[in-house]
Amino acid sequence: MNKLEKKYKAMVPKEFKLESITHVNFDPHPYTIGIKHINQANEQYCGVLGEDVMIAIPCANPGCNLSYDEHKSDHVMILSLSCDVLESKVAELLKIIVHEINKDKIDGFAFVKNGFNFIKEEERNKNGSTGGHTMVDNKRLP
Numbered sequence: 001m002n003k004l005e006k007k008y009k010a011m012v013p014k015e016f017k018l019e020s021i022t023h024v025n026f027d028p029h030p031y032t033i034g035i036k037h038i039n040q041a042n043e044q045y046c047g048v049l050g051e052d053v054m055i056a057i058p059c060a061n062p063g064c065n066l067s068y069d070e071h072k073s074d075h076v077m078i079l080s081l082s083c084d085v086l087e088s089k090v091a092e093l094l095k096i097i098v099h100e101i102n103k104d105k106i107d108g109f110a111f112v113k114n115g116f117n118f119i120k121e122e123e124r125n126k127n128g129s130t131g132g133h134t135m136v137d138n139k140r141l142p
């Protein structure tokens with residue numbers, strides 16, 4: 001788990017579980033690191049292969065002449081549900097983290113299907129005030 005994932009793991013409400021924060025939808029492909037990057041890192045950056053090296057050396061993918069910045073992708077937070085969750089909880093989640101995700105340049109969310117579901121407000125009301133679903137089942141939480 002990286003630093004960004006640790007930060008958001010502590011922030012997301014218990015109804016949600018942070019799976020990862022990752023890049024998807026690469027255009028044209030992920031920026032590729034080659035031997036030139038490793039040599040540059042060793043010679044000028046004390047062995048640290050960071051963004052500075054990637055900016056200085058073009059992509060190592062055969063036939064690619066694009067710079068590091070010309071490789072695009074979406075930065076996405078992958079979440080799952082810890083229990084059946086009312087749809088309105090997503091708005092609450094967004095309210096809690098919107099400023100931080102903008103600051104951290106996270107483009108959006110994706111939810112992994114894991115057996116728990118979003119519940120529409122109408123469905124909950126149909127089944128009476130206590131509802132047919134348990135919004136937070138503490139026995140299922142770690």
Ligand SMILES: [Zn+2]
Pocket residue numbers: 029030031032059060061064065066071
């Ligand atoms: Zn490339």
